[in-house]
Amino acid sequence: MKRHPIPAHFRSHHPHPCDGNLPADLNAVLRQRVTEAAEATLELSRGETLVHSGMPFKHLYLVVSGGFKAVEIGEDGQSQIVSFHYARELMGLSGFAQQRYTTDLIALAPSLICEFSMAAVESIVGADRSLLNHLLTYASESLARAEHDQFRLGSMSATQKIASFLLHRQEQLRQAGEKCDQFELLMTREELGSYLGLSMETISRLLSHLQELGVVRVDKRLIEILSEDPLRAWLDGAVTLPTSSCHKPAAKRAALKLA
Template identity: 30%
Template sequence: MSEARPFQSQNLKSACSNCSVLELCLPLGLTGPEIERLDTLIVQRFKVKKGATLYRAGDPLRSLYAVRIGSFKTSVLSVDGREQVTGFQIPGEMLGLDAISTDLHACNAVALEDSEVCPIHFAHLEKLARELPSLQHNLNKILSREIVRDHDMLMMLGNMNSDERLAAFLLNWSQRLNTRGYSSTSFVLKMRREEIGSYLGLRLETICRGIAHLRDQGLVEINGRDVKILNMDGLKQLNVGCHRNLH
C-alpha cells in the first residue's frame, strides 16, 4: 500500500523554525539559513488518522517522517501472522529509518491517535546533508540513537523480569513526555495493553499482573490508559541494575 495521504484540503506547511518540537528533531543545532534549506524539503506536512498506516513493510523508501503531533507504533508480522511491536514514536522522533539500508521499509507504521508528520524526501535529504555537515551530524546522531535503543531493548529482554520491564517502560514514557514539556507523573498511554505486552515480550495477563503488582506497592495508579506515578524513586529502584532508561 502506498504512503498515507492528507485527509484535509488546507495546506499545513510551515517553517521548521516555527515548530514546537524543533529542539528534539532533525534541525537541532542548525543555523537559521540551514533550517530554511531543510524546510524546502518538506513539501507539505500531513495528518494521519488514528489507526491509519503511514507505510507498510515492503513499501519503497521515499521519505523519512518527523512526528510533529500524535504518536505511532511500528511493528512487524511473524511467520504465523502475529504482530510484534518494535517501537513507539512521539513528537520530535523520526519514522522510516528502517528502510535506509535496503530502500524498503522493514516494518509497518500505524498512527495510535490522530497525528501529523513532516515528510522529508530521503534522496533530497542525503544531497543536502552532503552540503551541510551539521545536518549530516544530526542524521548520524539519530541513527546512533536507534542502535542504542536496540541495545537497551535487548538488555531489558535478557536481564529484567516482567515487573522491571513494565517499570522501565513507564519510566521511559515519563521521561520522553517530560522532555517535551508534559507531566512526568500523570499521562495517558495511547497504546493498548496488548501492544505494550508485545513490545515488552510479555503476555497480556502478565502485563495485567504487573500493573497490579506496581499498584499494590504504591508505585503507580493505572486506570484504563490513565497513568499516575505515585512514587518515582520507588519505580526507579526496580531498575537499579539498568544503567540508563530506554530512549
C-alpha cells in the same frame, strides 16, 4: 489518511507546522534545513498504516502529535511491536541502509505528521557534508538506542520491563519539557505486551499491583507516577513485585519499605 501539501509561498508567510517539533538533540542548523524540506502534513486515524514493511524508502516522517507503533512481521507471519514513536520523533530512519522500510508504521491514535522527501533532504545535506554527517550520526544513534532497549528488555523480568517502560516514557517527556509525572498510554495493554514480550493479563496485573502499592495511579490509559524510587529499585533488581494479591496493609507497608 489525509495529505496536505505545504506550498512554498505558505512557508514564508505562516508558521511552519514542523517548527519546534523536530528532536531537540538534532543539530540546530540541520533542524532548520530539514524543516525547509517538509513537503506536506499527513493526518491519520487510529489504526491507519503510514507505510508497510518493504515499501521503497522515499520519505522521513516527523510525529507532530499522536503516536505510532513500528511492527515487524516475522518469517512465520507473527507480528511483533519493536518500538513506539511519539511527538518530536523522526520515523523511517531504519529504511536508510536498505532503501526500504523495515517495519509497518501504524497510528496508535489520531496523529499529525510532517512528511520529508528524502530527495529534498539529500539535496540539502549534499551541499554541506557536515549536515550529512550530523544526520547520519543522529540516525545511527537513534537506531543504536532502539537496539539497546530491545536487548535490555530481553534479559529483564516482567517487573523490570514495566518499570523500565514507565521510567523511560517519563524521561522522554521530561526531556521534551512536558509534564512527565502524568501521561496517557496511547497503546492498548495488548500492544504494550507485544512490545515488552508479556501477556495482556500480566501487564494489567502488574499495573494493578503498582497501584495497590501506591507507586502509580491508573485510570484506564492515564498513568500518574506517584513515586519513582520503587520503580528504580525494581528496575535495578533490588526488589521484586509480589506475585500474589497485595490488599493487606501490612503487606503493602513491607513492600514499600523494601523499595
